[in-house]
Amino acid sequence: MGGRLLLVCRLLVRDLRRRRIETVLLLIAISAATGTLTLGLALDNALDGPYERTRAATAGPDVVAMPGTTGPDALAALAPLPTAPGVTAHSGPYPIAFLMLTAHGKTVQAVVQGRDDSPAALDRPAVTTGAWVRPGGVVIEPTFANALGVRTGDTVDINGHRLRVVGTAVTAARAVYPNADWRYDFGSPLVQLAGLVWVDRSEIAALAGTRPLSYTLNLRLADPKASTSFRHLSRGGIEYTSWKQIAEADGRLVKKAHLALQVGSWLLTALAMASVATIVAGRVVDQRRRVGLFKAVGAGPAMIAAVHLAEYLVIGLAAAGIGLTAGWLAAPALTNPGAGLLGSVGVHPPALRTVVTATALALAIAAAATVAPVLRAATTDTVHALADAATPPRRRRWRVWLSRRLPAALLIGVRVNARRPRRARLVMVNTLITTTALAALLMGLAQDRRVKLGESELANPQDTRTLQAMLVVIVVVCVLALINAIVSTWTAVLDARHPLAVARTLGATPAQVTGGMAVAQLLPATPGVALGVPAGIGLYLMVTPGQPQYAPASWMLALAVTVLSAVAALTAVPTLAATRRPVADTLRSTPA
Amino acid sequence: MTGPALLQARRVARWYGRGSALVRAVDEIDLEVPAGQTLAIMGPSGCGKSTLLHLLGGLQRPTDGEIWLAEHRIDTMSERALARLRRRHIGFVFQSFHLMDELTAVENVELAALLAGQSPRRARQRALHLLDRVGLADRAKHLPSALSGGQRQRVAIARALSNEPLIVLADEPTGNLDSAATLEVLRLFEDLRTAGQTLVVVTHDARIAAIADRMISMRDGSFADDSRFTTSAATGAGTGTVYGGWR
Amino acid sequence: MQDVVLAMLAKEPAHGYELRSRMRGALGPLGDAMNAGQIYVTLARLAKAGLVTSQHAEGLPDRPDRRVYALTPAGQQRVAAWLADVSWPKPDLTEFHLKLVAAAAARLADPVTLIDAHRREVLRRLRDSQRAALERSVDPVVGLLVEGVVLRLRADLEWLEACERMWTERDRADNGSAPRTEDRGGLPGGAA
């Protein structure tokens, strides 16, 4: 047994060392998929994690009450609540006004709350930069500040009064920009997008001027169920908002990004699988002879499978480690920034669930892409495998018929594809997935990512974040697609060196040969692109609620042309390199 | 025939294709190889030699007929049992060596022993001994790419011998070698013959006759002619052989 | 044979037995077939032709193997001419080829059988020569001669195989088409 184990390990190490580049490419491909999955899973946590953290840190209320009336009537309406049965703590009532805020020439709606330094039992907003409110100063919720482009030290104008921005702070008692619920009138059911600011309690009446002023009251309930059983409730002229509602509104910020990452990680998994399959396909051709030899010296199918799978499983495990680390390190960039909530403190180790899922995915990709070819190799006739004859290319009569009527480059291309139908299919899958992802991104870019707050438009943080997530996916997709394209064109060129050299002895020019190889890749790539564009649009429509705008046709056309020219260029480079070698060398160094 | 046959084939046939494209690569052949015999099967290319050898070694299954090796019927054996049989009792030598490029000479030789479950230490000892026997003790740590054709084939022969096989089957072992390397391999086979190793070589290289006890000519899938030589020990000076005539 | 003996005397006079052992050495295993008396017969002929002279060494009985032989000037000239000669021994394939044709034409014998007999004979010689080459003790220079012999025999063998293929096909074609030819011949006005 020790001997066999030694053998498996020895072959594994030697093979990995001998094919370093392929090993690295395999690692990248599988890591990319697991990394994206980790990112998606990390965002799962991000949906509630930061809100929970903020709620704990700021002593967030269970329920926020706000009457539909204004002034003293409002105070009177709220008066019995702190002593109502089941209420264990309260803070406020705090004055609140729905005003217009002007910054950098933009006038937008802002929910203005009056606070002071006095300690509060509930809702103690956590200052993230600068200081807490003081007379003449305003504190802005960070997401809102980001969208406005204001920083501590800037001046803003609220309802005609100039105020200095003294800091930013986060709260769990009201949803972050743009969901801070602005209304024209208290009691009006029409809610508009807005951000939240705090001013000194003593100044709010002056700021509001003629605009009505009301109050909010933060409550903590004894029964936790009482606050989670509803989201929004209007009773006795008072609106009650539960923390669940606020959490959900905040979660909406990353929800779409989360969806984008999830869909992206499916695409990436498929693409990684295609990558691995492409790379493995190239290696298995090589390994067939080895399998034959193993059989001749008396190895059973199990041993053969073990020798070959061990290698991919090791790569899969390593890739899982890399992907997990990368995904985990990248996650804060997508979840934290200015979410109007407290970000995570320090780096937490990934959850066990994430580790298990990512590892399983890595191993599954490695196994799925390798089991079939390895089993095929293990079950081929020993004699065939030893003869090292690649499965004889099937002779398709129509292809032969067609190729006789084509110009030289096309003829070469068609014949090269006919030799390796499986590889051509991988090229198609690769371009299909890449184009799908890029088309979905273009759809995302085509959307109006601004929100209207009163008279001005501001960036919508939700869409910005979604776009960020999509960009992450796209960058990874492009890297993987590039790897795939390079590997598949290289192997195709290596594989076709001999027939191409023969074609050159028959008088084909390097240009024709290069054209032929490019055509060989473009033939399967074209349907991939043609299907990918509608697939990407469909995918975007599927995961986006509402009526999204369509990207201009010219964008999609440009996308198709770009993908196809990239494929052609990637093929032309290695082919030109190969044609620089003298024909005789090629013929001598490659088996027929 | 003296003694029981080690390897026996009864009316074995192997056909390829069907209808008008039917090729009777091996056409109902009867063969008995007693233990210790060195048998050369000769014939022009395409007459079915390799196919026959593959059938005899259980690498391929016959269309018809029976094959017995050391009292085991191998043509109906399961794939697993065949694999076990190959790794215990059969050594293969191929025209194109089939060494693993990433393993050194000694690692290639111990491959079969490790597969058979021997301990790494014993496998290594035996491999070194075998390399010494084929005259390559000083090349043990070399990769195949650093060896000449003749040396590679000798490594392959050492590998075939690593599990003390009952029979060594060789397919055109000199096919890829120049005359000096062919001589090396023939000498090695001659040593095996004198050591009593059962050996079946199929080839179209007539020089193999020099080391054969028996020679069969093959034509179009069947045997045309079966002759035996009586050969004195390989010590005689000069031609050193007594020609025993053709039966 | 004569030329070789002359060439061996070119350097210095020698005894007959010396010549013989030198010759055997150069031929290696192939020298075994050489008759012991052959060298003296050759020397006697050369002496008669005036190409060598021989001297009786003192104190020894006057026997051919005790005489010292030396080249005459005519002998010297003959050696030079021999070294410059480029004629190459031709294997006589014509005769065997014609034998097959004749045998087939007159139905004297089956050409394939004739070929087979020859093939076995050539194979036997090839085997013997190759076995000689396998000897590890063989001198490399002698090995060269053996290799040459092996190469020639292999060429002969290949040719015989080609002959066999051809004559076997002929045989088959003759047997297969014979009845049909007769049929057609039997048709009246069959030249359609």
Ligand SMILES: Nc1ncnc2c1ncn2[C@@H]1O[C@H](COP(=O)(O)OP(=O)(O)O)[C@@H](O)[C@H]1O
């Ligand atoms: N896999 C195969 N499919 C079809 N025909 C085959 C196959 N393998 C061998 N043959 C045919 O069987 C015959 C014998 O082949 P082979 O045993 O390789 O001959 P040899 O080794 O004597 O050169 C040949 O005519 C060959 O074309």
Ligand SMILES: [Mg+2]
């Ligand atoms: Mg063969």
